[in-house]
Amino acid sequence: MLQVLVCGVVVFPGLFFTFRKVLPSIFKRWTDADVVLVSERLVSSIHAIMATTAGIIVVSSCKGNVMMDRHWLATYFVIWYGVPYMSYDIFAMYLSHYYRFRVKGHKDYKSHSLRTVNSFVRKEFLLVLHHIALLTILLPVTLFFRKDQGDYFIGCLFLTELSTPFVSLGKILIQLGMQDCWLHKVNGGMVLLSFFMCRIALFPYMYWAYGSHYGIPLYSAPFHLPLATNLGNLCILSPQVYWFVLLCRKGYRLYKRERDSQNQASPLSSPEPVSDSSKAD
Template sequence: MNKLVIGSVMCGTSCFGWMGLFYLSNYLLTRYFRAKKWNISMHHTMNMSEAIVSSIQAFVSTVCGFVVVIACRHDVMRAAHSLASWYAWIAGSYFIYDIIAMYKVHLASLAEVPKCLSGRVTSYLRRRTLLVLHHVVVATVLVPVLIYRDGTGDFFVGCFYCVELSGPFTNMRVVLSRLGLKTTRWYAINGILMIITFALCRVVIFPYMYFAYGTQFGMDIFQVMKKIPLHCNLGSLMVLLPQIHWLRLMVLGALKISRGASLTDADEKID
């Protein structure tokens, strides 16, 4: 079988795997909360289940990213590692799965679910516009670019995988929020770690990649931007802009907490 067939099988299989983890997490959490007699809604339970699966994916992606970066750091353009291309198929399947999972979480949040499919989808897209757009762009544009690169730039692919390092902290915020622990010390500590890892691995990492390329070839960042292909610059920009937006929301939320106020779901962007 050629690379496309094997990759497609990996993508389809892992997509079912992510969905299976989502339902398994939801089942186990539901049983646990009932056993503890905790009054946790189905919506909140599904939201936490989605966060758990997201954390698992973030951990796997970060590990793969570190392996690739360490193996390829001596030559950022020509050094290769097989994980760089193969994990892209699994990452793509996760973003496809997460669009579905977010849709299910959204429906669980509604007091009255629209009867027609178009009404349900429209409601979902209005509420999660930016995240859905981000997922679609990553799955349909970024992932194919990561897979079909003519065997170059595995170092940068590894860096892209490392952006998920902040994922466990972002998702822990969801779990702590749904358990009613927003005012605890754990929530504050997790928030600080979330902002630090998010800033480093989702924002600072982009100029770092340009710096690493420039260091190897004796260029400054602006020279690098002129040298590399336009689609690479545009791809990085499309991924970076939403990260800056979300980092801004996190910082504003942290400032609000520091003033003694509590965050709403709208402040946290938790569905």
């Protein structure tokens, strides 16, 4: 019974429902869209902290033999929390999309319908595809196809969630009107650093760790793996690279806007007056 109560099927929707009830009493001027967005981000951060913690435990426990060492969290975290969270998060993202457009007064968003669902899928297609890919790739690989090997690499995949709390904090700070404070700037740097290290550089590292186990160089590691494994990694890595490029562009725009505002705010030095002494001569 206790296992059912702490399972992600109960925990994540329960936290989301709780935040939706509590936040309006604290931030009375927030719209439904504000409340749903922040609630979704808070739950995402909680899941990310859980996944990162599980990843650290699995990786540190299986670093002796990256192929054969086992840890029960590599499998059970995916079952208890990974799959329930990904399923819940699709629904939470839809609610955030729905209320955002409803607050803006779009006529199609007076009530839930197939049209609003279709609009959400088209607008957030890459995110939805990412979640579905994890459900259809990571889950079968974890449970059936890896033959009780590679817990270390499952733990590494858990570590990809390390950047999520920073991404969520950035959106929450914007929601609170604190986008110009130093915390938002520092957090922006942490978003780029953690995203690059844990969602992009992590994949070459896993190939290197696999190659080191078998005594082969990094460039040969992909050819030592089944095609399905490489394709699965590519499906997970590709959207991460795309999102990282978007984050870099956004960071550059913010930096450029701040620099331009500082240049406009600083007084221009007045030119020295030209002396008329030469004319007097």
